[in-house]
Amino acid sequence: MANRHTKLGLSDQEVLDIYKSMLLARKVDERMWLLNRSGKIPFTISCQGQEAAQVGASFALNKEKDYVAPYYRDLGIVLSFGMTVRDIMLFAFAKAEDPNSGGRQMPGHFGQKKNRIITGSSPVTTQVPHAVGFALAAKMEKKDFVSFVTLGEGSSNQGDFHEGLNFAGVHKLPVITMVENNQYAISVPLHKQIASKNVSVRSVSYGMEGITVDGNDPLAVYEAVRDARARAIAGEGGTLIEAVSYRFTAHSSDDDDNYREKEEIEQAKKQDAIVLFANYLREEKILTVELEKKMTAEINSIVNEATDYAEEAPYSMPEDTLKYVYED
Amino acid sequence: MPIMSYIQAITLALREEMLRDDKVFILGEDVGKKGGVFRATDGLYDEFGEYRVLDTPLAESAIAGVGIGAAMYGMRPVAEMQFADFILPAVNQIISEAAKTRYRSNNDWSVPITIRAPYGGGVHGALYHSQSVEAIFANQPGLKIVMPSGPYDAKGLLKAAIRDNDPVLFFEHKRAYRLLKEEVPDDDYVLPIGKADIKREGTDITVITYGLCVHFALQAAEKLAEEGISTHILDLRTVYPLDKESIIKAASKTGKVLLITEDNLEGSIIGEVAAIIAENCLFDLDAPIMRLAGPDVPAMPYAPTMEKYFMVNPDKCEKAMRELAEF
Numbered sequence A: 001m002a003n004r005h006t007k008l009g010l011s012d013q014e015v016l017d018i019y020k021s022m023l024l025a026r027k028v029d030e031r032m033w034l035l036n037r038s039g040k041i042p043f044t045i046s047c048q049g050q051e052a053a054q055v056g057a058s059f060a061l062n063k064e065k066d067y068v069a070p071y072y073r074d075l076g077i078v079l080s081f082g083m084t085v086r087d088i089m090l091f092a093f094a095k096a097e098d099p100n101s102g103g104r105q106m107p108g109h110f111g112q113k114k115n116r117i118i119t120g121s122s123p124v125t126t127q128v129p130h131a132v133g134f135a136l137a138a139k140m141e142k143k144d145f146v147s148f149v150t151l152g153e154g155s156s157n158q159g160d161f162h163e164g165l166n167f168a169g170v171h172k173l174p175v176i177t178m179v180e181n182n183q184y185a186i187s188v189p190l191h192k193q194i195a196s197k198n199v200s201v202r203s204v205s206y207g208m209e210g211i212t213v214d215g216n217d218p219l220a221v222y223e224a225v226r227d228a229r230a231r232a233i234a235g236e237g238g239t240l241i242e243a244v245s246y247r248f249t250a251h252s253s254d255d256d257d258n259y260r261e262k263e264e265i266e267q268a269k270k271q272d273a274i275v276l277f278a279n280y281l282r283e284e285k286i287l288t289v290e291l292e293k294k295m296t297a298e299i300n301s302i303v304n305e306a307t308d309y310a311e312e313a314p315y316s317m318p319e320d321t322l323k324y325v326y327e328d
Numbered sequence B: 001m002p003i004m005s006y007i008q009a010i011t012l013a014l015r016e017e018m019l020r021d022d023k024v025f026i027l028g029e030d031v032g033k034k035g036g037v038f039r040a041t042d043g044l045y046d047e048f049g050e051y052r053v054l055d056t057p058l059a060e061s062a063i064a065g066v067g068i069g070a071a072m073y074g075m076r077p078v079a080e081m082q083f084a085d086f087i088l089p090a091v092n093q094i095i096s097e098a099a100k101t102r103y104r105s106n107n108d109w110s111v112p113i114t115i116r117a118p119y120g121g122g123v124h125g126a127l128y129h130s131q132s133v134e135a136i137f138a139n140q141p142g143l144k145i146v147m148p149s150g151p152y153d154a155k156g157l158l159k160a161a162i163r164d165n166d167p168v169l170f171f172e173h174k175r176a177y178r179l180l181k182e183e184v185p186d187d188d189y190v191l192p193i194g195k196a197d198i199k200r201e202g203t204d205i206t207v208i209t210y211g212l213c214v215h216f217a218l219q220a221a222e223k224l225a226e227e228g229i230s231t232h233i234l235d236l237r238t239v240y241p242l243d244k245e246s247i248i249k250a251a252s253k254t255g256k257v258l259l260i261t262e263d264n265l266e267g268s269i270i271g272e273v274a275a276i277i278a279e280n281c282l283f284d285l286d287a288p289i290m291r292l293a294g295p296d297v298p299a300m301p302y303a304p305t306m307e308k309y310f311m312v313n314p315d316k317c318e319k320a321m322r323e324l325a326e327f
């Protein structure tokens, strides 16, 4: 009997790679908290609980062609799209070599042109119209790429969400929007954010497909994004995907997380995708004890090396403050 | 050389740039089939097709934001805001995104977008179809703000804006559209962004202004010349960032400076011009810096009496200039 991933056309190696990417994102994220709590980096903001959605989606995209407009939690996406752990650490330590911003932005504000990761800012949801602009360019230039944009469910209340998706809908543009619904916008729970039964029903207003998927299941997200991409490339327009999971950490390193019950978090962690997907791979005899050991050791050494490198790396010169306001 | 109105010069600049570079495209409300509410894009839809002259949904943040995305990809969008007054829903996209993209990405990404918008009063447009909005954007490094005073400048500066690799706000005075006509070459010329332009040489007083007020100041200067008062007029052309060198030179030349804007006085562009002169020209000045501007009320009223009271005009310019000359 065919298992779930072969039915989706994914090889054993591919699902192993998905798992490894999820685990890498989690391990890098955990390191960030250690660095923050030991006073080495001033700020971190987490992907924990959303890795499956991020990595599942990335694997359904074309990493050589597609453009991604990630938001601050999307460590799993940017790592999948070619940003290295060293790049991430340089960003966290705000060092000159940080390819995202040269140490100008807070961590999480990703951007790297060579990997088609579109630069982002802090005001939420501004990236949605940008992704639509990339999709408009794809249509005008008759190129076979899609743009992929993510945001939180709270951020889906911003005007730019509506303006961007409506624009994309009217012109049937190849943009995939994935709302990572982690149940909270800082302290405000979902039911105080949106009145509709979920986020994906909003797609009706934009004349595009909408689907809510289990964000703890990388294969479900993979399938949704794969199908959305196929529709987009076929000229059938965009898709609004809502990937439902839960935010395991505080909103950021500056948040005391005093507005929700510990039990709620513990309950949610029973659905931790890293654990569930590892179990699946073990049952399928794809993830062996040996492989797991090897993987963990490899990830540890990548994270350690990147941390050391970034910690030692130089800051920008003070006068670099003045650079790149306009083209030279 | 053909005589052209300000709006014809704009249309010609757009057309020439679209012919020159197929990455250039226009997006905005009613810009396509209709050719724009002021007809700035007249004929371009028929010539270039739906996607090069794109009628967008009525949503300014998307017009700016989608344009920004397309620009980051490598297109050359020219976004139109139907009226400068309605750029406000797009301010976040312009200030948080377009202005900061190059800087925040350490020069990795850039936003070569031009955002055109008709501004200014004297057309019975009342509060929300008359405003000058340049000061809102004029402390946002990363942006350039260009405000041409006449048809010749409009064409050359718009072409330069479209070719610029950074975001340019391009404000066109809507009353100038059909009021001002002059010879405009139909060849491919561009004018430098960031440089002011001397519109009249003179020795007694200096007027520094921009946009339609340049035209008013020129008219007033003609009259004063008959009385033997010689006026030097500097047109800022680019109101942000300012051409400090030209401002200092023009102010020092006569030692008597009048600054004019159609905007409300406090916090306007000319306040910064005054600061530059105060910092650099103290010993060259023979009179206090003088300013002529709109009153500090929220915007221009509709009734002709009040509109006239608000607007700068040639008479007001003449009065202020004479007063300064006599100081």
Ligand SMILES: Cc1ncc(C[n+]2csc(CCOP(=O)(O)OP(=O)(O)O)c2C)c(N)n1
Pocket: A073, A122, A123, A124, A151, A152, A153, A154, A155, A156, A180, A182, A184, A185, A186, A247, A251
């Ligand atoms: C326009 C804007 N308003 C407020 C904020 C401050 N802020 C940052 S994240 C956030 C909550 C976002 O929640 P959600 O969209 O659900 O994303 P999540 O953090 O849960 O992934 C807020 C209010 C902001 N960054 N931008």
Ligand SMILES: [Mg+2]
Pocket: A152, A153, A154, A180, A181, A182, A183, A184, A185, A186
């Ligand atoms: Mg959330």
